Amino acid sequence: MRHFRLGTTIVGAMLSLVVSNVPAFPASHGAELSPTKAYLQFHDVLMKATNLDAIKPFMSKDLVKSMNAAPKGDTDGAVQLMQQMIPTVLHPDSEKIDGNLAFVTFSGKLVRASKKDPKITKTFFSKGDVEMVKESGNWRIKHQSWDNSADQSQAPKGYGK
Numbered sequence: 001m002r003h004f005r006l007g008t009t010i011v012g013a014m015l016s017l018v019v020s021n022v023p024a025f026p027a028s029h030g031a032e033l034s035p036t037k038a039y040l041q042f043h044d045v046l047m048k049a050t051n052l053d054a055i056k057p058f059m060s061k062d063l064v065k066s067m068n069a070a071p072k073g074d075t076d077g078a079v080q081l082m083q084q085m086i087p088t089v090l091h092p093d094s095e096k097i098d099g100n101l102a103f104v105t106f107s108g109k110l111v112r113a114s115k116k117d118p119k120i121t122k123t124f125f126s127k128g129d130v131e132m133v134k135e136s137g138n139w140r141i142k143h144q145s146w147d148n149s150a151d152q153s154q155a156p157k158g159y160g161k
Contacts, residue, residue, distance in 0.1 A: 035102035038139035100134040
């Protein structure tokens with residue numbers, strides 16, 4: 001089973017960033033983004049990112065604070081690891097808002113290349129749970145976990161192809 005968590009865990013510490021200030025959230029063209037849309041915006045940026053600075057605006061202040069304890073160098077390669085663990089194709093399943101907290105679930109398609117032959121790929125169905133917190137008027141990631149061993153029978157039609 002492959003399970004990935006970004007949040008208050010050590011893995012989360014390694015996959016987040018060690019900074020004390022979080023820059024302004026990316027512009028949403030004057031309209032407040034829903035938690036789902038904010039996460040999808042993060043996902044788009046993550047898939048193109050080459051360093052942690054690109055994804056800083058999407059992390060909660062608490063998540064960033066928890067990173068300050070991470071030893072220097074632990075975040076090397078974090079963006080690439082996240083790109084490998086979070087599905088490349090996402091489908092929102094549900095969203096629940098409770099005040100300044102939101103809980104969003106996604107299903108996703110993760111395509112992995114064989115280590116021996118990169119031309120050979122395998123597709124996994126993934127399920128993700130994302131907890132978000134509203135800070136300064138914007139939804140930011142507080143915690144997320146992905147299960148890349150999700151039951152394939154629950155995958156939407158066409159996922160295994």
